[in-house]
Amino acid sequence: MSKIDSLLQNYHKHLRIPWRSDAAPMQRVWFCVYDPKDDKNLRAKLEEFELATIQSSKKWLQYDLSDSFAQWLSAHPYAEQYFKNPRLLKTIIPNYKAYLICQIEAIISSKGADGDTAFAICGVGSLFGFLKVKELIESIAPLVRGRLVVFFPGTYENNNYRLLDGYDGWSYLAIPITSDNES
Numbered sequence: 001m002s003k004i005d006s007l008l009q010n011y012h013k014h015l016r017i018p019w020r021s022d023a024a025p026m027q028r029v030w031f032c033v034y035d036p037k038d039d040k041n042l043r044a045k046l047e048e049f050e051l052a053t054i055q056s057s058k059k060w061l062q063y064d065l066s067d068s069f070a071q072w073l074s075a076h077p078y079a080e081q082y083f084k085n086p087r088l089l090k091t092i093i094p095n096y097k098a099y100l101i102c103q104i105e106a107i108i109s110s111k112g113a114d115g116d117t118a119f120a121i122c123g124v125g126s127l128f129g130f131l132k133v134k135e136l137i138e139s140i141a142p143l144v145r146g147r148l149v150v151f152f153p154g155t156y157e158n159n160n161y162r163l164l165d166g167y168d169g170w171s172y173l174a175i176p177i178t179s180d181n182e183s
Contacts, residue, residue, distance in 0.1 A: 004041045006179035007034055008048055011149075014177055015056040021115050025141035029148045029174035036125065036153035036164050046122065049149075058146070059117040063107055065100070066123035069130055072099045097131050097139065104140050117146035125153045128164055134172055150174070 001009075011032055019028075032049075034042050050060040073079055073089075073096075082089055104121075113119055124133050133152070141148055154163045156176045 002038075002041065003179040004034060004038055004045050007032055007042075007177065008045060008052065010177050010179065011049060012052045012056070014175070015052060015058065015118075019058075019115065019147065025144070026138075026173045027175075028144060028146070029137060029141050029150065029172075030177055031150050031152045031156065031161065031172075031174045032177045033152045033154060033156040033161070034179065039125070039153055042151060042153075043122065046120075046151075049120065053118045057116070059113070060120065061107065061111050061113050061117055062120045062122065063104060064123045065121060066126050068100060068103070068123075069096065069126060072096055093130060097136060100131075100136060101139050101143075105143055108143055113144065113146065115145045117144075118149050119144045119146060120149040120151065122151040124150060125164055128166065133161075133163055137172070137174070 011030075014030060046062065050062070053060040073082060076082065076092070082092070104119075107113075108119065124136075127133055127136065133150070137148070137150060152161065152163070154161060154166070156162075156178060159172075161172055161174075161176075
């Protein structure tokens with residue numbers, strides 16, 4: 001069995017656990033941790049994660065962050081100046097987080113996401129160097145009434161998450177779902 005298939009199997013086990021409606025926002029976050037080299041395999045299996053969610057009588061809503069930075073920057077009135085002089089980007093990067101929060105909030109609202117919805121985010125590796133995943137998750141977790149499922153390319157060890165195996169890991173209270181055997 002591939003590691004992504006094992007991750008899917010363990011995700012399905014977590015779906016079977018009753019969802020408490022009174023759980024705090026950070027207790028409703030699931031990190032599906034996978035090896036960054038398996039990103040294409042994971043993306044090929046996202047529909048199976050969706051199917052597992054639906055078969056568990058839950059709803060699925062997905063947002064891909066992969067192109068979000070390009071979409072945000074290209075819509076900026078001074079995009080050409082930033083392309084010519086990328087060092088200037090540091091002055092507007094904080095606005096990128098606000099853009100993402102607004103996009104996610106609009107999707108949740110327009111699709112009627114409720115306490116039985118798994119809101120899945122993929123493409124978080126594209127945030128590397130622009131925005132810390134932890135900062136985004138802490139901002140959007142309260143918006144998600146069901147479960148916030150983050151497909152996380154990196155590692156999880158001793159309560160420490162490391163995006164793309166980068167040096168700046170952090171401790172986070174999310175529920176880790178890995179490809180390791182879980183009981």
